Structure formats: structure tokens, C-alpha cells
Amino acid sequence: MALLETKKLSKFYCVGDNVVRAMESISVTISAGEFVAIMGPSGSGKSTFMNLIGCLDQQTAGDYLLDGTSIGDLNKDELAEIRNKKIGFVFQGFNLLSRTSAVENVELPLLYNHVAAKERRQLALGALKKLGLEGRENHHPNQLSGGQQQRVAIARALVNNAPMILADEPTGNLDTKTSAEIMELLVRLNSDSKTTIILVTHEQDIAAFSKRIIKFLDGHIVSDQPVVK
Amino acid sequence: MINLNSTFQIALRALRVNKMRSFLTMLGIIIGVGAVITMLAVGTGASEKIAEQIASIGSNLIMVVPGSVTQGGLRMGSGSTSTLTKDDAEAIEKECSAVSAVAPILNTGAQVVYGNQNWSTGIYGTSPGILEVKDCALVAGRNFVDQEIRSAAKVCLLGQTVVDNLFGGIDPIGQIIRIKKVPFTVIGILETKGQSIIGQDQDDVIYIPLTTAQKKIVGRSVPGMVRSIMVKARSAEDLSTAEKQVTELLRQRHRTGGNKEDDFTVRNLTQMMQMAEQAAKVMTILLGAIASISLLIGGIGIMNIMLVSVTERTREIGIRMAIGAKTWDIRIQFIIEALTLSMIGGIFGITLGVTGSAILSAVAGWPTIVSPLSIIMAFGFSGLIGVFFGFYPAYKASLLNPIDALRYE
Numbered sequence: 019m020a021l022l023e024t025k026k027l028s029k030f031y032c033v034g035d036n037v038v039r040a041m042e043s044i045s046v047t048i049s050a051g052e053f054v055a056i057m058g059p060s061g062s063g064k065s066t067f068m069n070l071i072g073c074l075d076q077q078t079a080g081d082y083l084l085d086g087t088s089i090g091d092l093n094k095d096e097l098a099e100i101r102n103k104k105i106g107f108v109f110q111g112f113n114l115l116s117r118t119s120a121v122e123n124v125e126l127p128l129l130y131n132h133v134a135a136k137e138r139r140q141l142a143l144g145a146l147k148k149l150g151l152e153g154r155e156n157h158h159p160n161q162l163s164g165g166q167q168q169r170v171a172i173a174r175a176l177v178n179n180a181p182m183i184l185a186d187e188p189t190g191n192l193d194t195k196t197s198a199e200i201m202e203l204l205v206r207l208n209s210d211s212k213t214t215i216i217l218v219t220h221e222q223d224i225a226a227f228s229k230r231i232i233k234f235l236d237g238h239i240v241s242d243q244p245v246v247k
Numbered sequence: 248m249i250n251l252n253s254t255f256q257i258a259l260r261a262l263r264v265n266k267m268r269s270f271l272t273m274l275g276i277i278i279g280v281g282a283v284i285t286m287l288a289v290g291t292g293a294s295e296k297i298a299e300q301i302a303s304i305g306s307n308l309i310m311v312v313p314g315s316v317t318q319g320g321l322r323m324g325s326g327s328t329s330t331l332t333k334d335d336a337e338a339i340e341k342e343c344s345a346v347s348a349v350a351p352i353l354n355t356g357a358q359v360v361y362g363n364q365n366w367s368t369g370i371y372g373t374s375p376g377i378l379e380v381k382d383c384a385l386v387a388g389r390n391f392v393d394q395e396i397r398s399a400a401k402v403c404l405l406g407q408t409v410v411d412n413l414f415g416g417i418d419p420i421g422q423i424i425r426i427k428k429v430p431f432t433v434i435g436i437l438e439t440k441g442q443s444i445i446g447q448d449q450d451d452v453i454y455i456p457l458t459t460a461q462k463k464i465v466g467r468s469v470p471g472m473v474r475s476i477m478v479k480a481r482s483a484e485d486l487s488t489a490e491k492q493v494t495e496l497l498r499q500r501h502r503t504g505g506n507k508e509d510d511f512t513v514r515n516l517t518q519m520m521q522m523a524e525q526a527a528k529v530m531t532i533l534l535g536a537i538a539s540i541s542l543l544i545g546g547i548g549i550m551n552i553m554l555v556s557v558t559e560r561t562r563e564i565g566i567r568m569a570i571g572a573k574t575w576d577i578r579i580q581f582i583i584e585a586l587t588l589s590m591i592g593g594i595f596g597i598t599l600g601v602t603g604s605a606i607l608s609a610v611a612g613w614p615t616i617v618s619p620l621s622i623i624m625a626f627g628f629s630g631l632i633g634v635f636f637g638f639y640p641a642y643k644a645s646l647l648n649p650i651d652a653l654r655y656e
Contacts, residue, residue, distance in 0.1 A: 102571020130571035
């Protein structure tokens with residue numbers, strides 16, 4: 019069943035008098051439980067695509083259905099709610115709140131989902147445990163290594179039981195060994211919990227962890243193939 | 248909207264991060280609230296003091312004094328003629344319906360002797376009506392009776408200051424004192440009145456029958472002459488009627504026809520005092536208003552720092568938005584932060600205001616009254632300022648675009 023579906027999805031920006039066609043007429047269907055890597059050089063439109071399917075931005079033309087909901091008609095707060103409930107974000111720069119402990123960072127999506135304080139803490143501790151961060155719950159981001167920070171970020175993405183994780187260059191700031199660890203973690207999440215994972219990367223060996231690779235160039239999809247292992 | 252307790256925790260943490268900055272921002276509110284409370288305390292203290300003095304001179308009081316005379320083109324001052332008499336006083340009491348009590352006054356200063364003690368004080372020849380006119384009770388003994396006035400009896404009522412200075416520990420009732428060598432029996436002691444508005448000791452007096460004063464103490468050529476007549480109106484509403492009646496009656500009695508100037512002056516003491524009280528109240532409002540300006544400036548300080556804070560934390564706002572914070576989640580977060588700043592500032596400000604008022608009272612001797620209402624108002628006002636000046640930065644924060652905010656360095 020299709021978790022997300024884009025129909026001729028386009029995004030244009032106006033820069034002065036010029037219209038930049040960041041992404042044009044993209045039609046893609048991604049089913050629940052898939053592990054997709056999106057590749058392409060910078061300026062190819064992959065970030066625009068991620069922002070759109072991540073409900074951080076809205077399209078200029080076309081249609082985007084996430085779990086059956088058409089995103090183009092939603093207002094700012096409705097988008098926020100969709101992000102909160104359906105999408106877990108993992109960023110290249112981790113994007114954890116500084117001066118805030120690991121467990122409090124993980125609690126944030128629950129806070130905005132109106133989960134009671136006690137339950138929040140339990141769920142957050144559970145998510146951290148699942149990612150092997152026991153004993154680090156009260157550490158602040160600057161007391162954690164890059165790999166640990168990214169695992170806190172993944173815990174945060176998972177804690178609300180979002181069906182989909184969007185990872186934007188999740189290993190970009192990590193060394194090779196830690197990158198592999200993080201990727202294995204994502205693979206395990208995908209196979210064990212059937213969480214849909216959509217990953218943006220420009221490294222071939224990172225993309226190789228996925229099951230399907232979509233390549234972007236100049237705002238268009240140039241290839242969409244399953245990974246042959 | 249996310250729950251307030253968590254938001255409050257987030258706000259406290261954010262404020263703790265920049266302790267110095269938070270404190271300096273709060274300082275504006277602390278000084279503002281402190282100033283408002285102190286100024287209101289000074290103003291209220293002054294009004295209360297005046298109200299107290301109004302009560303001490305007696306309420307609904309009208310004072311009639313002789314007018315001025317013109318001698319060879321020179322206009323003499325008020326009281327330069329001796330046109331008022333004991334009969335005028337009696338006529339006022341009999342004929343003016345709005346008047347409840349009348350006391351003619353003929354006063355002089357004199358040396359008073361008891362045993363080996365002596366004291367210089369004001370001697371007031373008057374009638375039994377004086378006690379009602381001045382709203383003054385006796386703490387011991389009795390008032391004059393009409394018979395004593397008619398017979399010019401040598402009896403007197405003493406103010407507390409005179410008692411203290413002449414008698415020490417002895418009970419003065421029934422004792423004989425000498426005023427200008429004339430022996431008087433003490434028949435009553437007046438209750439304490441304190442200082443008048445001009446700082447005069449209202450307890451430094453001796454009341455004697457008017458007739459006795461005229462015959463034995465104050466040598467004057469005009470028989471029956473008095474220096475002033477104090478008149479008490481039945482009520483505050485009757486004051487102006489009483490004033491009119493007294494004026495008319497006296498003009499009639501003194502045969503002042505047509506446009507001729509009065510040979511007496513009627514002064515409404517209570518009205519004058521009430522005007523002073525009104526002025527003090529206006530002053531309170533003014534002081535409060537000026538102090539409020541500093542509170543306002545404190546509020547602008549909060550807005551300034553909150554705007555800086557929103558800019559600094561653009562990325563944080565972006566992260567919160569990406570993981571599901573809605574418009575009002577972000578707004579509430581920053582409003583609560585501003586509110587926390589201003590409320591904590593308000594609490595310290597109240598402490599400062601109360602201490603400041605106490606210090607002013609102790610050091611400068613000003614009467615200050617910190618009313619609970621002024622505390623509640625100042626606190627509420629500081630909260631209002633937090634919300635008001637916190638709203639714009641919060642609004643600005645909520646308008647951020649999550650994508651741009653996330654990329655913000």
C-alpha cells in the first residue's frame with residue numbers, strides 16, 4: 019500500500035525576475051516499509067523533494083498524498099501536526115537542542131503531541147534504550163560523540179511511532195565506522211519495525227544500504243531502481 | 248497547546264542560560280515596580296495624613312473672623328476690626344438652621360502656674376459648644392455649663408500638653424491653677440488631638456468660659472467682643488447652606504446693606520482641607536504615573552531582549568517546528584518566557600518597593616502606606632507588560648519558516 023504518493027509534483031521559486039524550477043513534475047510512489055535512498059548532485063532538486071515530502075514546504079503544482087491525506091491544502095498548523103505524528107526527521111547536523119539533556123530532546127515530539135509528562139519520560143527512556151544509549155540519558159549534546167548524538171536524533175524520530183523516517187544526509191558529519199553503525203541501525207529499524215525510511219545522500223556506499231535508489235538531476239528523476247545485492 | 252508547566256520549565260532553563268542578561272532585563276521591571284509601589288505609598292501616606300488632620304480640626308467647620316478695615320486709604324489685614332461679638336455667636340446658634348454648634352473664641356497667650364511649675368500656653372475663652380465644634384471629647388471631668396458662662400466662673404479645661412507640663416503624675420481635676428495670677432479650678436481634661444496641618448500643637452490649650460476671659464484675662468475695650476466664631480454645620484451637605492445663612496445673618500446684624508463690603512470673613516475650613524486632600528490624591532496619581540513610565544521602559548527592555556533571543560534561537564525554533572510545534576506552541580513558549588522575566592522582576596520589585604517605602608518612612612520621616620491594592624496592581628501590571636511586550640517577539644518567532652529556520656547558522 020502506498021504510504022506516500024506524488025503526482026506531477028513541482029516546486030518553483032522566484033529569484034528576482036527568474037523562475038527557478040527546483041523540481042518539476044515528479045511522480046513517485048513509496049510504499050510502507052520501503053527503504054529508499056535519494057541521490058543526486060547539489061541543485062538536483064533532492065532537497066526540495068525532501069522538504070516537500072517532509073511537509074516542511076508546499077508544492078507549486080501537482081499533488082502529494084501522505085497516508086491518503088493531500089498535503090497541498092493544509093495550513094501551517096495542520097502541517098505541523100502531520101510532521102509530528104507521521105514523520106521523524108534525522109538531519110546531517112543532528113539538530114538536537116543544546117543545553118537540553120538527551121532524554122528531554124527525545125521527549126520533544128511527545129510534548130507537542132500532548133503526551134503527559136510521566137508517560138513522556140517513560141517513552142523517551144525506552145527509545146534511548148532501544149538505541150543503546152542507556153546511561154547517557156542526562157548527557158547534553160556537547161557531552162556526546164557524533165554517533166551518539168545521531169542516535170539520540172534517531173530516538174527522537176522514533177519516539178512518536180512515526181511510520182516514516184526522513185534522513186537528510188544522516189552520516190554526513192560522521193566518520194566511516196560510525197556511519198556504517200548508523201546505517202546498520204537504520205537497516206535494522208526498517209527490517210524489524212517496518213519503518214519506512216527515506217534517505218538523502220550523495221555517497222554511493224551509504225545508498226547501498228537501501229533497497230531502492232532514486233536519482234535526481236536538474237529537477238527531474240533520472241533513474242529509479244531497486245538495489246541489487 | 249502544550250502544557251504550561253513544561254513550557255514554564257523550558258522558559259526557566261532558557262533564562263538561566265543567560266543569567267546576567269536575564270537579571271539586567273529584570274532590573275528594569277524591578278525598578279519600575281519598586282518605584283510604582285514606593286510612589287503610591289508616599290502619595291497614599293500623604294493623603295491619609297491630611298485626612299487625619301481634617302478629622303482632628305473637627306469636621307464640617309466654618310470659621311468666622313472679623314473683616315478688614317480701611318483707615319485713611321490703608322486696608323488693614325483680616326481681623327483688624329473687632330466687629331464680632333458674643334451676641335453674634337448666640338444669634339447664629341439660634342437662627343441658622345443648618346448649624347449644629349457654635350463656639351465664640353477670645354484667645355490670648357498667658358503664663359500659667361501650678362505649684363512650682365509654670366507653662367506658657369494659649370488661653371481660649373469660649374462656650375460649652377467648643378467641644379462639639381472641635382469634635383473633641385473629654386478624657387476626664389466635665390464640660391462647662393451655661394451657668395458658669397453667665398457667672399464668669401473661674402473654671403478651665405486643659406489640653407494634654409498643658410497637663411503634662413504642669414502636673415506630671417498628679418490628677419489635675421479639682422486642682423487650682425493660676426492664669427495671669429487669677430486662680431482657676433480644673434474641671435476637665437481634653438483628649439489628645441495631635442499636631443495640626445501647620446504643625447501647631449492642638450493639645451497646648453486651655454479653655455475657659457468666654458465671659459471670664461473677657462472680664463479677667465483679655466483686657467479689651469469693646470464689651471462682648473470675640474476674636475472669632477467657630478461654627479459647625481449639621482452635615483457636610485449643609486456646609487454651604489450654613490455658610491450662606493451665617494453670612495446673611497451677620498450682614499443683617501451688622502447692617503451691611505447693598506454692595507458694601509462685609510466686615511467679617513467666613514472661611515470654610517473643611518473645604519480647604521478637602522481641597523488639600525484632593526491635591527494629595529492628584530499628586531499620588533501623578534507620582535504613580537511617572538513611576539509607571541519606568542515600568543514601561545522595563546517592558547521595552549524585555550521586548551528588546553526577547554527579540555534578540557528569538558534571533559539567536561532561530562535554529563531551535565526551526566527544530567521545534569520540524570518536530571511538530573504549532574504556531575501557538577512557539578508563541579506561548581516565548582510569551583511565557585517574557586512573562587516569567589516580568590513576574591520574577593515583579594516579585595523582586597514588590598520587595599524593593601516595600602523596603603524602599605519603609606526606608607523613606609524611617610529616614611525621611613514621610614508617612615508611607617503600602618496598600619495591598621498597589622501591590623496587586625503593580626504585580627498584575629508587570630504581568631501584563633510581560634505578555635504585551637512578549638507578544639511581538641513571540642509572534643515574530645511563530646512566523647518563521649521551518650526550512651529557513653533549520654538552515655539558520
